[in-house]
Amino acid sequence: MELRKTARKPARCYLRLACAISIGLLMSNCTMVGPKAISTGRLAYNEAIAETNNQQMLMVLVHDRSEAQGSMLAVASVTANVSIRSSAGIEAGFGGDSSFEGNLVPFSGGFIYEENPTISYTPVAGESYLRQLTRPIPLQMLAQLTRAMTDSASVFIAMISSVNGIYNPDFMCCDEGDDPRFDRFVTIMSELTRAHRLHWVEDSNHKGQFSIVIDQSTSGHATMVSELLQLLGLSSQEYREPRIVIPVRMSLNGAQEGVIGVTTRSIFDMVEVLAARVQVPQRDTDNGVVADYPPPGRLGRGLSIRYSDEEPPHAYVKVNHRGGWFYIDERDVPTKRYFRLLGSLWSVAIASSAAEGPAAPILTVPVSK
Numbered sequence: 001m002e003l004r005k006t007a008r009k010p011a012r013c014y015l016r017l018a019c020a021i022s023i024g025l026l027m028s029n030c031t032m033v034g035p036k037a038i039s040t041g042r043l044a045y046n047e048a049i050a051e052t053n054n055q056q057m058l059m060v061l062v063h064d065r066s067e068a069q070g071s072m073l074a075v076a077s078v079t080a081n082v083s084i085r086s087s088a089g090i091e092a093g094f095g096g097d098s099s100f101e102g103n104l105v106p107f108s109g110g111f112i113y114e115e116n117p118t119i120s121y122t123p124v125a126g127e128s129y130l131r132q133l134t135r136p137i138p139l140q141m142l143a144q145l146t147r148a149m150t151d152s153a154s155v156f157i158a159m160i161s162s163v164n165g166i167y168n169p170d171f172m173c174c175d176e177g178d179d180p181r182f183d184r185f186v187t188i189m190s191e192l193t194r195a196h197r198l199h200w201v202e203d204s205n206h207k208g209q210f211s212i213v214i215d216q217s218t219s220g221h222a223t224m225v226s227e228l229l230q231l232l233g234l235s236s237q238e239y240r241e242p243r244i245v246i247p248v249r250m251s252l253n254g255a256q257e258g259v260i261g262v263t264t265r266s267i268f269d270m271v272e273v274l275a276a277r278v279q280v281p282q283r284d285t286d287n288g289v290v291a292d293y294p295p296p297g298r299l300g301r302g303l304s305i306r307y308s309d310e311e312p313p314h315a316y317v318k319v320n321h322r323g324g325w326f327y328i329d330e331r332d333v334p335t336k337r338y339f340r341l342l343g344s345l346w347s348v349a350i351a352s353s354a355a356e357g358p359a360a361p362i363l364t365v366p367v368s369k
Contacts, residue, residue, distance in 0.1 A: 049075050054317040057343055061305060062319065062326045064275035066284070067291045072124040074350055079118045128356045132349035133271075137264040139210050139250060141345070143200035146193060153190040154337055157299055158270065162263040164232045170265070170273050171294035178298050181231050188228045197221050201245075210248045212260070217242040232260055267345050273300045274342065277335075279307040281324060302334045 060070030142159050146152040161168055166181045192198035192214060203209040216222040216239075225244070229236045234246070238258070251261030276293035277300055284290050296303075308325045312318055316336050318327035328335050 045078055049078075051317075053347075054339075054343065055319050057339070057346065058305070058317050058326060058328070059319050059321065061271065061275045062278055062321050064271060065278040065280060065291060066289050072350075073121040074124050074354065076120040076122045078120075122354065124350055124353070126353065129349065129353035132353050133268045134266050136250065136266055137345065138208060139248060139262065139264070140202070140208060141348070142262070142264060143202070143210055145341070145344075147200065149341075151190075151337065152193045153186050154334075155341065156186045156189060158338060158341055159264050160262055161265050161269070164234075164261050166231070168299070169297045170269055170299065171276070172297055173294055182298070185228070185231055188224050188231075192221065192224060192228075195221070200248075211245050212248055214244050214246070215242065216244065234258065234260075267342070267349055270342050270345070273297075274303055274305065274338065276300055277303040278305040278326065281307055281309075284322075303338055304329075304332060304335055 056072045060072060063070035137159055142155070145155045145159070149155055157168065161170070163182070163185060166179055166185060168179070168182045169176075189198065197215045199213045201211050201213050203211065214221075214225055216225040225239070226236050229239060239246070246260055247258070248260045248262060250264070251259075252263055273296070276296060280290045306312070306327055306329060308327065309323075311320075311325050312327045312329070314330050315325075315327040316330040316332070317339070318325055328339060330336070
């Protein structure tokens with residue numbers, strides 16, 4: 001009789017220990033999941049949206065190269081519903097005293113985490129969107145980007161098609177070469193900007209009208225400013241003060257007296273320039289699938305969207321199309337820089353057109369296992 005009581009005492013101890021451990025495990029995992037969901041989900045969603053935006057842009061360029069219609073979907077909203085279910089249990093078997101330890105089944109516990117996002121897409125289309133793509137890029141955007149980007153020269157080359165009758169064409173024709181005056185204009189403007197001697201100022205009385213303010217108080221900068229004025233056909237006699245102000249206006253007719261007349265490209269122009277630099281397989285060229293473009297101008301010659309039959313190992317962005325891969329090499333800094341600039345302008349156009357109301361119904365897709 002004494003031996004039986006001794007054998008059953010460990011059974012009760014094991015059972016109590018298992019209960020305590022199961023409850024402790026359950027309680028230790030009952031923590032707030034909101035902050036953890038933000039720290040993991042926010043970055044994941046952001047990276048996925050950014051990556052697919054780049055892929056959409058690249059696919060539109062590839063379609064444009066073959067004169068096909070490209071389309072885009074904008075992510076209007078992402079709503080994620082998170083649910084967590086927990087369970088804990090103990091299974092214990094009781095037999096004879098001699099076999100009790102072998103019949104004890106360990107405790108169990110678990111958590112089930114489910115995330116069911118609902119994603120809403122808006123087709124990017126309509127009159128407002130087309131108007132945003134085809135209109136000249138506003139001077140305000142040119143001023144903001146030259147201030148924001150370290151390499152302002154790339155902004156001038158990408159966005160300006162002419163200034164005071166000095167042309168920077170998208171494509172070359174009639175065996176014309178680059179106008180060296182535009183190269184010098186870009187060099188002087190970017191050097192003065194980098195030295196914080198040139199600033200864009202918006203007219204407080206006329207929205208969308210700008211002037212450039214140049215500090216030529218030092219002899220070195222004064223020499224560059226004098227050359228700049230000569231390039232633009234402006235009289236240096238009128239700008240002798242240490243700080244000069246020159247109005248900048250949108251112009252399609254070249255030079256205007258006392259004014260820097262700028263013609264900017266449209267986003268559609270910039271798309272065409274990059275689409276012309278999409279490499280294609282020889283079979284598509286032989287079959288007449290792709291469009292023919294004139295020789296590239298100054299802007300397009302340094303850009304390249306490559307093609308490979310195999311998935312590229314060093315791709316900044318890539319898409320699979322017609323049995324091959326189109327991509328931008330991650331080591332191709334000029335094309336990456338231009339692609340990023342184009343993407344920024346494109347996103348502004350999409351947002352501006354969306355602000356006027358969706359041109360097509362919103363597509364809502366619930367995602368669940």
